[in-house]
Amino acid sequence: DQQVKQNxxxxxxxxxxxxxxxxxxxxxxxxxxxxxxKYPAEGPTFLISISSIKDKNEDGRFTVFLNKSAKxxxxxxxxxxxxxxxxxxxxxxxxxGGTSYGKLTFGxxxxxxxxx
Amino acid sequence: xxxxxxxxxxxxxxxxxxxxLSCSPISGHRSVSWYQQTxxxxxxxxxxYFSETQRNKGNFPGRFSGRQFSNSRSEMNVSTLELGxxxxxxxxxxxxxxxxxxxFGPGTRLLVL
Numbered sequence: 001d002q003q004v005k006q007n008x009x010x011x012x013x014x015x016x017x018x019x020x021x022x023x024x025x026x027x028x029x030x031x032x033x034x035x036x037x038k039y040p041a042e043g044p045t046f047l048i049s050i051s052s053i054k055d056k057n058e059d060g061r062f063t064v065f066l067n068k069s070a071k072x073x074x075x076x077x078x079x080x081x082x083x084x085x086x087x088x089x090x091x092x093x094x095x096x097g098g099t100s101y102g103k104l105t106f107g108x109x110x111x112x113x114x115x116x
Numbered sequence: 117x118x119x120x121x122x123x124x125x126x127x128x129x130x131x132x133x134x135x136x137l138s139c140s141p142i143s144g145h146r147s148v149s150w151y152q153q154t155x156x157x158x159x160x161x162x163x164x165y166f167s168e169t170q171r172n173k174g175n176f177p178g179r180f181s182g183r184q185f186s187n188s189r190s191e192m193n194v195s196t197l198e199l200g201x202x203x204x205x206x207x208x209x210x211x212x213x214x215x216x217x218x219x220f221g222p223g224t225r226l227l228v229l
Contacts, residue, residue, distance in 0.1 A: 041222075102172050
């Protein structure tokens with residue numbers, strides 16, 4: 001059961017433009033979401049997170065939007081840079097009821113390519 | 117502050133052997149989680165340790181086990197290796213005040229021949 005879904009396997013964007021990465025979830029108990037960036041042969045790097053009490057969180061060029069009614073979140077990168085080319089994962093702590101300690105449920109990832 | 121470290125970074129084993137991977141969390145972090153990443157299954161949760169106790173376990177066979185020491189360092193062991201165990205094994209740690217946010221190490225790439 002894929003509780004966190006990233007339906008776009010890849011995204012190609014021109015340098016300087018906006019990159020929008022999407023993520024959907026099915027479990028309405030999820031109340032916190034994270035975005036990670038991953039280069040090949042490296043571990044995921046934490047980028048930004050959002051609590052369900054907010055609908056937007058911003059950190060520099062990265063903004064995450066959360067639409068709870070649609071069970072949808074998106075990561076906006078503005079402006080996009082070639083160094084942003086990586087795989088992006090959205091994730092949610094599966095701690096509904098406090099029984100899933102330390103477990104993040106990940107989407108399948110989206111490969112972002114930013115062309116110079 | 118040093119990040120999460122994992123050793124070894126690369127490992128080649130043959131079927132039937134066993135392997136032990138090590139993880140040192142960020143100083144002050146007490147929770148350590150382990151994940152397996154494969155092209156077909158993505159990032160899958162293995163187990164989590166806190167204060168030397170396993171609090172949570174994913175859907176992996178009993179060949180996968182782990183432990184945590186009093187200094188929060190953790191090890192995971194895979195016995196009777198199978199070809200399908202070839203993967204990137206990632207360790208992540210989190211601090212008590214913000215357990216939802218995990219910080220990952222660089223991973224151990226395991227190849228089973």
